[in-house]
Amino acid sequence: xxxxxxxxxxxxxxxxxxxxxxxxxxxxxxxxxxxxxxxxxxxxxxxxxxxxxxxxxxxxxxxxxxxxxxxxxxxxxxxxxxxxxxxxxxxxxxxxxxxxxxxxxxxxxxxxxxxxxxxxxxxxxxxxxxxxxxxxxxxxxxxxxxxxxxxxxxxxxxxxxxxxxxxxxxxxxxxxxxxxxxxxxxxxxxxxxxxxxxxxxxxxxxxxxxxxxxxxxxxxxxxxxxxxxxxxxxxxxxxxxxxxxxxxxxxxxxxxxxxxxxx
Amino acid sequence: xxxxxxxxxxxxxxxxxxxxxxxxxxxxxxxxxxxxxxxxxxxxxxxxxxxxxxxxxxxxxxxxxxxxxxxxxxxxxxxxxxxxxxxxxxxxxxxxxxxxxxxxxxxxxxxxxxxxxxxxxxxxxxxxxxxxxxxxxxxxxxxxxxxxxxxxxxxxxxxxxxxxxxxxxxxxxxxxxxxxx
Numbered sequence: 355x356x357x358x359x360x361x362x363x364x365x366x367x368x369x370x371x372x373x374x375x376x377x378x379x380x381x382x383x384x385x386x387x388x389x390x391x392x393x394x395x396x397x398x399x400x401x402x403x404x405x406x407x408x409x410x411x412x413x414x415x416x417x418x419x420x421x422x423x424x425x426x427x428x429x430x431x432x433x434x435x436x437x438x439x440x441x442x443x444x445x446x447x448x449x450x451x452x453x454x455x456x457x458x459x460x461x462x463x464x465x466x467x468x469x470x471x472x473x474x475x476x477x478x479x480x481x482x483x484x485x486x487x488x489x490x491x492x493x494x495x496x497x498x499x500x501x502x503x504x505x506x507x508x509x510x511x512x513x514x515x516x517x518x519x520x521x522x523x524x525x526x527x528x529x530x531x532x533x534x535x536x537x538x539x540x541x542x543x544x545x546x547x548x549x550x551x552x553x554x555x556x557x558x559x560x561x562x563x564x565x566x567x568x569x570x571x572x573x574x575x576x577x578x579x580x581x582x583x584x585x586x587x588x589x590x591x592x593x594x595x596x597x598x599x600x601x602x603x604x605x606x607x608x609x610x611x612x613x614x615x616x617x
Numbered sequence: 618x619x620x621x622x623x624x625x626x627x628x629x630x631x632x633x634x635x636x637x638x639x640x641x642x643x644x645x646x647x648x649x650x651x652x653x654x655x656x657x658x659x660x661x662x663x664x665x666x667x668x669x670x671x672x673x674x675x676x677x678x679x680x681x682x683x684x685x686x687x688x689x690x691x692x693x694x695x696x697x698x699x700x701x702x703x704x705x706x707x708x709x710x711x712x713x714x715x716x717x718x719x720x721x722x723x724x725x726x727x728x729x730x731x732x733x734x735x736x737x738x739x740x741x742x743x744x745x746x747x748x749x750x751x752x753x754x755x756x757x758x759x760x761x762x763x764x765x766x767x768x769x770x771x772x773x774x775x776x777x778x779x780x781x782x783x784x785x786x787x788x789x790x791x792x793x794x795x796x797x798x
Contacts, residue, residue, distance in 0.1 A: 414656065
């Protein structure tokens with residue numbers, strides 16, 4: 355790489371457009387792009403060249419030249435010239451262009467910091483979601499196993515009661531109020547005539563009328579497993595009760611309550 | 618010479634602003650002030666009055682069309698026009714296509730040619746410096762500037778080494794600079 359002082363002689367020729375070695379011109383242009391001192395020297399040399407032009411002073415153009423010019427100008431369409439910005443090598447650059455590299459560097463650094471922070475945030479979110487997914491998978495596997503065992507009629511089932519007591523009908527409900535889903539599990543239910551079914555009722559916390567929560571019939575062993583979704587979705591439940599209703603169910607209880615919450 | 622013509626750089630800025638607004642009288646003022654040096658340079662390069670007149674037309678018409686090409690903050694109009702005229706004339710001499718737009722050349726010399734007395738002094742000073750240079754060195758400057766020869770052509774014509782041509786041209790220009798600082 356040449357020192358900029360080694361370009362001095364070439365600069366003088368460049369200022370006069372007399373440097374015809376394309377390789378030298380390209381090298382000089384590249385150097386000028388990064389050397390302020392040489393750009394200033396080029397401007398000074400161009401001014402020196404302008405002084406050289408003064409040596410030609412003397413002859414004056416004929417009067418017709420002025421008339422010709424003014425006629426040509428008058429024939430030109432009138433227009434207001436808009437200032438346009440052009441950048442020429444060696445010329446002082448606009449202030450914003452001089453500070454542009456610094457501004458760009460700062461912006462890039464800010465962007466990098468923001469990206470690193472965003473990356474960390476995303477990693478934390480990913481780890482949390484992975485942990486939640488693992489937990490959900492584990493819970494789902496357990497629930498799946500429970501459901502499979504409860505739904506498989508071939509598995510031996512036993513309800514253990516006090517040795518001194520005959521097997522009693524028993525109904526258990528689990529309610530998910532956020533979704534309005536109720537799970538019913540029953541054992542030892544008496545069989546019903548063909549035109550009758552058991553019907554589960556949801557007693558709203560609001561004190562409103564009981565809401566139908568599904569009809570069911572026990573299998574041969576008196577067992578039932580039913581998952582029912584409330585028609586109105588999420589409803590706050592105070593209690594559940596079971597009545598015997600005509601097959602197809604009722605919109606409101608028509609018979610006395612057969613099963614109610616214990617206690 | 619028009620009585621409205623001014624010599625200060627501030628008024629030169631105002632003249633250019635008027636030209637931007639399409640003021641023909643401002644253009645006439647600029648022509649009256651500077652057509653002499655523009656024509657003289659073109660004539661010196663081309664050696665033909667008709668061709669020199671064409672260059673004068675071309676230079677001033679381009680200034681009318683694109684006055685913002687001249688940056689008054691960076692120098693005076695006269696030397697700038699003189700260099701533009703020289704470049705145009707060289708293009709014509711070498712049968713190179715002219716650019717449609719005048720170039721923005723940063724020429725920051727503060728030499729004032731608008732005042733006739735000052736202009737005479739400046740011209741005399743330049744000629745004095747050139748006269749002080751060895752004849753062959755002066756010839757190198759003339760070949761490069763007024764004849765538009767490249768340094769390779771100059772070296773070929775004079776028989777001087779390329780490096781010597783470069784160095785002598787630069788030292789000639791520096792001698793001119795020294796006379797005005």
